[in-house]
Amino acid sequence: MSSAQAVTQSNFDAEVLKSTDPVLVDFWADWCGPCKMIAPIVDKIAEQYKGRLKVAKLDTDANPNLAAQYDVSGIPCLILFKGGAPVDRIVGYVPEKYLSAMVEKHLAAA
Numbered sequence: 001m002s003s004a005q006a007v008t009q010s011n012f013d014a015e016v017l018k019s020t021d022p023v024l025v026d027f028w029a030d031w032c033g034p035c036k037m038i039a040p041i042v043d044k045i046a047e048q049y050k051g052r053l054k055v056a057k058l059d060t061d062a063n064p065n066l067a068a069q070y071d072v073s074g075i076p077c078l079i080l081f082k083g084g085a086p087v088d089r090i091v092g093y094v095p096e097k098y099l100s101a102m103v104e105k106h107l108a109a110a
Helices: 012-017 033-048 064-069 096-108
Strands: 005-007 023-028 054-059 077-082 085-091
Touching (some): 012 054, 023 033, 033 054, 077 096
Parallel strands (some): 023 054
Antiparallel strands (some): 077 085
16 A cells, blocks of 8 residues: 555645645656656655655656646656745656655755
């Protein structure tokens, strides 16, 4: 069971842009091999930072307008939002330590 919350075009504004906590959004697609590889790392980050960071998953095939709006041209694309604005991103598969470092950098600056 994923700890990340599924978001769509209809709830993106409420769940991501209006969130009081930072939100890590995993832009992914079902056919994407690297997306499947990074999914367990995203879930682990969601558990590790529960209460300090919200983690969401957005299917780019089902929500192409949001993917285009945030210039997602390669997936997986993990974008960290703070105060309703994207502040950092990682594109492609990365080991857990790189994703943790990005999250830590922004949580420490909170």
